[in-house]
Amino acid sequence: MNNLYIETRDPLFGIIVFFALIFVITFFSYWWGRYKARDDTKYLDRFVKDLNTVPSDDAMKKIIYEGNIPSQSWLILAQSYIQQGDYEKAVEIYQSTLEVEKDTRQQQHTAILLGQAYFKAGFLERSKEVFLKILKHAPRTPRALYALLLVYDRLKAYPKALEVLEPLQELNETITNEKRYLECAYLLQRHDVTPEEKNHKLLNIYTQSGSLCYMIFDHLFRADSALAWQHLNHSDYTRISDILWQLPAEKYSMAHIDSDAYLRELFTAKGSLDLTHSSPVFELDILIKLYHSNNTGATLQFEYLCQKCKHAFPFSFHRCPNCYDIDTIMPQMLLTKDTFEENYAF
Numbered sequence: 001m002n003n004l005y006i007e008t009r010d011p012l013f014g015i016i017v018f019f020a021l022i023f024v025i026t027f028f029s030y031w032w033g034r035y036k037a038r039d040d041t042k043y044l045d046r047f048v049k050d051l052n053t054v055p056s057d058d059a060m061k062k063i064i065y066e067g068n069i070p071s072q073s074w075l076i077l078a079q080s081y082i083q084q085g086d087y088e089k090a091v092e093i094y095q096s097t098l099e100v101e102k103d104t105r106q107q108q109h110t111a112i113l114l115g116q117a118y119f120k121a122g123f124l125e126r127s128k129e130v131f132l133k134i135l136k137h138a139p140r141t142p143r144a145l146y147a148l149l150l151v152y153d154r155l156k157a158y159p160k161a162l163e164v165l166e167p168l169q170e171l172n173e174t175i176t177n178e179k180r181y182l183e184c185a186y187l188l189q190r191h192d193v194t195p196e197e198k199n200h201k202l203l204n205i206y207t208q209s210g211s212l213c214y215m216i217f218d219h220l221f222r223a224d225s226a227l228a229w230q231h232l233n234h235s236d237y238t239r240i241s242d243i244l245w246q247l248p249a250e251k252y253s254m255a256h257i258d259s260d261a262y263l264r265e266l267f268t269a270k271g272s273l274d275l276t277h278s279s280p281v282f283e284l285d286i287l288i289k290l291y292h293s294n295n296t297g298a299t300l301q302f303e304y305l306c307q308k309c310k311h312a313f314p315f316s317f318h319r320c321p322n323c324y325d326i327d328t329i330m331p332q333m334l335l336t337k338d339t340f341e342e343n344y345a346f
């Protein structure tokens with residue numbers, strides 16, 4: 001038993017104490033490192049959360065009411081919320097700012113922004129109420145009048161939109177294009193006009209102004225394709241290339257197609273006629289080559305470019321959803337895989 005007992009002065013005792021100390025220090029360092037890492041992670045999480053957390057509605061209202069931050073700063077913040085698509089937050093800021101704003105002109109400016117935020121969020125009735133309220137106190141406000149016109153247009157309340165043009169005209173605003181567009185839209189909507197009269201009036205708008213080609217021929221090719229072919233200008237074929245591409249074969253006018261190089265290329269590329277072997281339009285040329293090599297694995301799709309703001313949309317429009325200008329649409333060809341052929345070929 002005495003052999004197993006180690007004296008405190010024994011060198012072996014010192015070595016054991018030394019290793020025990022190393023073990024304790026290593027363990028403590030490891031534990032401290034883990035603790036610090038967990039603490040740092042918690043801090044970073046809190047920091048990121050704080051960055052992403054916006055003040056609650058009540059807190060934000062309280063800050064706005066205190067008036068320590070200029071209203072312009074709040075409007076910039078609201079604008080950034082709109083750009084992120086958070087219209088609800090923007091509306092809250094505009095409403096609270098309106099309640100504390102004393103300057104009448106600034107109040108009007110903020111109220112217009114509030115109406116526009118409602119419009120962008122799709123709350124058209126609320127948007128309308130805001131603009132009507134502004135115009136009740138300041139009827140000669142072109143910005144509010146134009147904004148109200150857009151609301152009525154989106155609501156398809158064309159007679160109301162046409163009424164808004166009157167005060168705009170009195171304010172010497174240029175309303176020619178808006179008037180023509182709204183009259184055309186209203187005409188298309190009306191059920192108390194015979195189809196023949198409707199077509200005749202639409203053609204009158206087109207031949208007299210040379211505008212609204214897409215809107216008018218979108219209707220005419222469905223209603224009376226012979227009349228449409230008869231009056232459509234050659235120079236406008238590219239402006240309605242998607243409408244022509246989707247035209248069923250029974251609505252083709254061979255007299256018009258045979259006499260125009262672009263139409264010969266378009267319908268050969270579609271594979272419904274065989275009238276040419278090439279095209280200066282890249283997409284059509286590829287499809288014509290594929291058609292002549294009996295390869296039907298590709299087709300055309302269209303996207304729609306606004307010629308004014310250069311935004312492209314996957315759907316057609318009469319008024320640009322981005323810049324709200326009218327008659328700016330231009331179909332763009334996109335060469336795509338013909339999935340219909342793949343799915344339905346046997």
Ligand SMILES: [Zn+2]
Pocket residue numbers: 306307308309310311320321322323324325328
């Ligand atoms: Zn646009």
